[in-house]
Amino acid sequence: MARDALTSVELRAVSGLASLYGLRMLGLFMVLPVMPLLLQEYEGATPLAIGLVIGIYGFTQALLQLPFGWLSDRFGRKPLIYAGLVVFALGSLVAATADSLLMLTLGRALQGAGAIASVLMALLADLTRDERRTQAMATVGISIGLAFIVAMAAGPWLAGWLGLSGLFWLTALLSVFGMLLVWRWVPSPMQQRRHLDAGIDPARLKDVVRHPQLLRLDLSILLLHLLLTGIFLAVPLLLQQAGWTLNQHGWIYLLTMLLGFFTMIPLIIIGEKGRKMKAMLLLAVGLLLVSLLIMTSSLSWLLLPGLWIFFTGFNLLEASLPSLISKQAPVAAKGTAMGVYSTSQFLGAFVGGVAGGWVLTHWDATGVLFGAAVLCGLWLVLLLGFQPPRHLSSRVFSLQVAATELPALREQLLAVPGVVEVVLLAEESAGYLKLDRQQLDEALLDSLLERQG
Template sequence: MFKKVFPLSAILSLRFLGLFLVLPVISVYALELEGSTPLLVGVVVGGYALTQAIFQVPFGTMSDKIGRKPTLLVGLVIFLIGSLICAYSTDIYTLMFGRFLQGAGAIGSVITAMISDLVEEEIRGKAMAIMGASIAMSFAIAMGLGPVIGAGYGISTLFFITAGLSIVAMVILFTKVPTPPRIKHIYHGVVKTSDILKDSNLLNMIIINAMQKGLMTAAFVLIPIILTSDAFAWEKSDLYMAYLPAMLLGLIAMGPAAVFGEKHNKPREIFLISIVLFIASFLLMGLTTSSTIFIVAVSMFFIAFNMMEPLVQSMITKFAKVHQKGAALGISNSVAYFATFVGGTFTGLMLDISDRGVIGISVAITATLWLLWTLKLQNPTKHSHLYIPHAEIDEDKLNLLENEHIAEWYINETEKLVVVKYVASAISEDELKSKIIK
């Protein structure tokens, strides 16, 4: 499993490392550019997410049709061009355009779908945890290096590093990433994309993913501006002292959360705990006058974010049928990236017209409503998988296979296997075999 997942996780983490390197400092640096306002700074911070929102579904759907690898290459090239435009920008509008172009290379859902193609569902939770851990590690590295490099060499250097990382990701794509199996899905026929939104479990996960990402950009607009303002008067080069310990605590919290959520099948409980931490963190960031308490609030935020991160994508792939994965992840990430843009833009606007106290209280109220909504979430049903050589299957019986305890079935054409996803506690393996074997 590790050999299949690590190259893809490396590509995603390199791309996120490039994005995250600038996040801790971009708001304070963007304020110094020609034509800058707090609102435009908020758009810059979340700008990449708007085009991510627009292109996630097309990229996810395209990957289902033409293949994952070609789609990944297109996304990485677009990201590279956007990073170079950001590096050479001298005014707020050019920087904004570069950020929009960075986001247009929307490959996140494609990578997640490719991992789900390569890894059996029984161990997919571990695969998603590896991916989540790699992203969180990118967070940790970026929080430490971003403020230091930005203060010493300028933010343009961070964007040049981002461009270089995208080239490294392309090399990994063509030298280390395996080709996923061809999957032929017939069970229940063709399902429309609209069916994804009608599935209550998938809809709940889409909302959770969106809120988590929206709060992320809100935090990254607030944290550096507040710490370098008259309230605390930190230097830009000192910002790592708030980010680094927060990310280390987040990494520590992520492991137990992933185990409890995946192994013990309790993701709902992890999500609820995380939301409570989000509420507390924004209230403290908005209202405290103590730098120590502010750092504690930042740590609470990153603990909550990292507890959620490895579970969100995994739960979406568990609730979606095999032929829906690319589209389901595309829709989820599209909505999440739109929320990312709204989070940054809203926070920038609020800084223009109010203060951090109002922002903290407003976010806390919104997150409380989110908490109440999430109480309706159900933990996923635990399924087993039956793998039978395709040559042993009666095609006519297979096409007529219907049972309330069978979630779906599909054919792995590359490995010549028929895979049936079912509830083992309700129907036996022998009973299943009797229904479809010649």
């Protein structure tokens, strides 16, 4: 087998866990574009109550994601994954059989309480070699993006056929399928350990949340998902008012999201290759601002180009922000920084649902979009002070030397041109590097790593 190829165990781990991530995304987001329309028939269906139903999963997920990760270090990955999927399925059943907004809110809260995202990433790290982990995590990221597109498009189509209750029944079935996937397909690790690039270290939380540049990125993902959840209290109503049926909503989301994805690709290449990531961040938020103003127009056909521009900015930020977190975080705190980032994302979804519902209570759907545009303006001001990180890449490798030899190995690695930061952990049998690829003597680095032991 080629040195860089995934092993059969790694292929099963990556395919199984990427699929599980995707199934959870489908379950959570299929209902996002339809609930503002289908919940209006419930007693007490105020905009604020509907916003709470939509966003409450983000609160419980943000609250429990880090504890789930810590518990998995003690009790094992798969037991916590099974527990989370059972809670997620239970929440789906509660929502499927709900006859009131209160029970729907409880069901959505339980869905979010199955907060296994950090556990899935830790299991992925347990089952992949250090040098293949970045590739594995990128595959999971792609599955999440694809699942989001499918969920937004399929939600309106399936809701027209199954109704809202049927969507939740389908979500419960997907949870059961996810458990079967973990049982029969995803391998069990021979050993589990903490990983700097995938685990969360409580001792480093304080430093991560105080880091001014990481804080700007955490606030950015919070604001992005606040906007997504908030405006999707308004957009389905505006599409309905423009005369489009629920089934047509699915085609509109599919078209505009795909256009946004393909428009984003050259922009992310310019940002990464041209090292203009701050400019791309500002451009992305600017696109969100412009799209929101376009969608406030009285010309209903402008909703389509508005959504295209919105999803271009959204996709650009979704692709850029995790990369910037990875580059900005100290190598010993990368996993912790990603954990805080994910928690901020879920918290943003909760705040967006509640805030969007409150605005819709006092104004109309256009008022929600105007409010979101004002928030984008403030966000641009926040990003003006952002200092882009050095354009560094990460590399993880397996340690094959005794603990007593680590200091000497560290000095040898730091002497290699282009090696900026080195962390060696005997308890993980892993080394973590930050590299400047423009200055790196890759042949010397490879030779040094191959000569270990």
